[in-house]
Amino acid sequence: MPLDTPGAHGSAVDAEPLGEEEAEDRLRGICFKTGPPGTVGVELEWLLHDVERPGAAVSHGRLTAASDAVRATRLDAALTFEPGGQLELSSRPAGSLMACVDSMTDDLAAVRAVLARSGLEPAGLGVDPWHSPRRLLREPRYDAMEASLDRWGSAGRAMMCTSASVQVCLDAGEEEPGPLGYGRRWQLAHLLGAVLVAAFANSPFRQGSPTGWRSTRQALWADLDAARSLAPPGHHAPREAWAAHVLDTPVMCVRGRDGRPWTVPERLSFRDWIRGAGERPPDRTDLDYHVTTLFPPVRPRGHLELRMIDAQSGPDGWLVPLAVTTALFDDPEAAETVYRAVKPLAETAGPSPAPRNPLWTAAARDALGDPELAAAAAVCFAAAQEALPRLGADTRVQDAVASFTDRYVARGRCPADDLPDPATAARHGRSPAR
DSSP states (O other), X not given: OOTXXXXXXXXXXXXXXXXXXXXXXXXXXXXXXXXXXXXXXXXXXEEXXXXXXXXXXXXXXXXXXXXXXXXXXXXXXXXXXXXXXXXXXXXXXXXXXXXXXXXXXXXXXXXXXXXXXXXXXXXXXSBOSSOOXXXXXXXXXXXXXXXXXXXXXXXXXXXXXXXXXXXXEEEOOBSSXXXXXXXXXXXXXHHHHHHHHHHTOOBOEETXXXXXXXXXXXXXXXXXXXXXXXXXXXXXXXXXXHHHHHHHSBOOOBOOOTTOOOBOOSSOBHHHIIIIISSSOOBHHHHHHHHHTOOOSEEEEBEEEEEEEEOOSSTTTTHHHHHHHHHHHHSHHHHHHHHHHHTTHHHHHOSSOTTSSHHHHHHHHHGGGSHHHHXXXXXXXXXXXXXXXXXXXXXXXXXXHHHHHHHTGGGTOOGGGGOOOHHHHHHTTOOTTO
C-alpha cells in the first residue's frame, strides 16, 4: 500500500515517533538516489470532455461510469483520477525513452477507445477553459487539502479540479560533478524549467475568458500558498536544501487514524511537529506523506519529478515535452550545451526561488514572447533534435519534435497562441485541445 494512501501506517518501525535528526537523514538519503541516468517515466493528466459538446459540464454519474470502465481496462501504467475528475496515467519506470513512449502510446489508445464508447475524450489543456472548480472525489485527504489551500484563496481549488499536466520523471543523476551530476541537473531543472513552461504554455483561458497568462496553470501554482509550491533556496547544496525545506514547510494535514477525522493544523511546520507542537508525535509515514503535499516545480523523490509542463493538445502532443526534456537531461552533449544556454537566466531569476521570481513569471505570462526565453528555447530544441537519434528515438518522435519546433519555437510562439476562444469552440462543438 503506498504511503500516500489514507490509513497506511507501514511497519512497526515506521510507526515509531520520528526524531529531527532521523528525519533529516531520511530526507537526505531518499531525495537524490544517484547513478548513471537512463530511467524515464511520465505522468499524463487529462481533462475529460464530451465529444460533441466540449463546453458542457459532464455529469458526476457519467464520469463515474466512464472511470469504472477505464479501471476495468488492462493497462501497463497506473491509473488514478484527480479530485475534479481528471484522468491520470503514470507510466512504470522505463529503461529508455522509446520504451516509455511505446508503453504509454498503447495505454492511451486503450483509454481513448473506452472513453469514446461513453462519448468522452481526453483533452490536453493546462487548465479547463470553461468550467469552475467542481470537486467530485470525496475523500478525507481531499477534504483536508481543500480546507488547507482555501486559506490562501481560490488557486488551490482550481489546481485540484481544473488543471492538467505532463510530468516528466528522470533519474537524479550521478554523484560526481559534470553534465550528468545530480547537482548540475538540479540547477539545470530550475532554469530550464522556466523554458519548458514557456515553450509548452497551453492554458490561456479560464472559466470562458482570457486570463492574461499563456500558462494560467503555472500562475495558479505560483499563487497556491506561501511555501508549498516553492523550490528550496538555491544557495545551499541540494540534499541539505531539500531536507530543510521539507521540515520547515507547514503541514497540510494530519491523517486520522483508527477512524478519527483528519485535521488541518495552522502554521505547524513538520520540524515543529517533531519538536512536540502537534497533537501526536509524527512517524516516518507522516514524513513520507508530508512530502507528497509539497508541490515545487521540481520534486526530488529519489528521481526528479519535473512538474511545470502544461498538458498538451492533440493525440501525440505529450510526446514532445517527454522527448525534449529527456534528451536535454540524459544526453551528455545536449546537457552541456543547454546548461551553458540557460545559465545566464539565473540573473533574470534573481534570488527568489521558483516559481515566484521574474524568470518564471515571464515564462508563465509571456511564454516565448519573452526574447530571452525565446533565444534559450531555440538552443534547447536544436540540441534536443540533435540528441534524439543518439537516444534511439524513432522517426515518429523526431518528426513530432521537429514539427513543434517549426510551428512554435522557431516563431517565438507556444501552443496557447493557437487555442481558439472557448465560446467560439463550444459553438462549433470543438474542443480547443483537438
